Amino acid sequence: MNQRKKTVLFLCSANAARSQMAEALLRHRAGTMFTALSAGTHPEQPDPRALALLSEAGIAIEGLRSKSTAQLPTQQFDFVISLCDQASQVCRKNSALAEQFIAWDLADPAKSDHPLAFQHTLALLQQKIDAFIEAHSSVQQAxxxxxxxxxxxxxxxxxxxxxxxxxxxxxxxxxxxxxxxxxxxxxxxxxxxxxxxxxxxxxxxxxxxxxxxxxxxxxxxxxxxxxxxxxxxxxxxx
Structure with a gap:
């Protein structure tokens, strides 16, 4: 019997870079295990630098768009992963949003002057998402x-x-x-x-x-x- 795919929502303030990259990465690495979505507390347009970096890495960006928390499905998510302190506060105020909250407080690469800020953010997200997948891929058996x-x-x-x-x-x-x-x-x-x-x-x-x-x-x-x-x-x- 096939197990139901777990739903994961990545949440940050703008839904322009960090959460967009996280959504695309989880779909790319474990799309058969998880349904990934993203949203923002104050959404802006997806940052073209984030989209370009994903494309260069061979990660599909089709379907990525910025959306607010008000546009989310009415369902309860299995996991909500906040990527900034502002999003984390929203999670705490809405306990019905998810079965489990996880906080990954990552700096916004769009606000950094470092020329490799987006690359560093993507690399950090890859590490965290790989660890997330590994932890939950065998959880049923354990x-x-x-x-x-x-x-x-x-x-x-x-x-x-x-x-x-x-x-x-x-x-x-x-x-x-x-x-x-x-x-x-x-x-x-x-x-x-x-x-x-x-x-x-x-x-x-x-x-x-x-x-x-x-x-x-x-x-x-x-x-x-x-x-x-x-x-x-x-x-x-x-």
Whole structure:
């Protein structure tokens, strides 16, 4: 039986460069697995430099157009990936937009004076999208059974693990270094707790350079997300 393709929305302010490139890249690299779309909070026309770069790389640009969030389908997306802080704020205010939010805060190449700004942005997007594809291509096989409620509540009974889960739920994806700073805790200590959450099937991780990034497992039961969403912010701090 063929599995339903996951829907991914890339969101940035102008929907002119970053999100256009991300949409085209995901279609090019994993169009059989994902349906990719993009939109902007304040859309402008697609930047011709981004389109030209995609064409030079052999990536199809047919169908790419700038659109606002108001023009999106009424469906809920499986993933919304924000590419700037402004788009991330929109995501947080619209919790019904997606099953899972991921934040990739990339500088806008159109505002850079660097002659290779667009090339650097495309290369960074390629790395992130390849990691995204790799993490989710085998996720069904890796998730044999959902975690038992008793195990979940036991894990969340620790203040550090609870804080990590709540921060990841709020931000979409965080690296170990960000959680170390927020918790004022050592890398081994934070990593040990995150490993326990990952082994229990609550988190999914990916490595980028020397750091490991964590996000909620895409198949995490909805009741776990409901618990995390209902917790007051002060209850997540140790």
């Amino acid at each position: 998730y044999a059974a959902p975690p038992h409620p008793t195990q979940v509540f036991k894990l969340l009974g620790d203040p550090i693990r609870l804080a990590c889960m709540r921060m990841i739920f709020a931000k979409g994806e965080l690296c170990v270094c960000e959680m170390m700073s927020a918790l004022n805790a050592s890398q081994p200590k934070v990593s040990r707790h995150l490993a326990q959450l990952r082994q229990a099937g609550l988190l999914l991780d990916r490595r980028q350079g020397q750091w490991v990034f964590y996000q909620l497992h895409p198949l995490l039961p909805e009741w776990v997300k409901t618990v995390l969403h209902s917790l007051p912010e002060e209850q997540t701090k140790n």
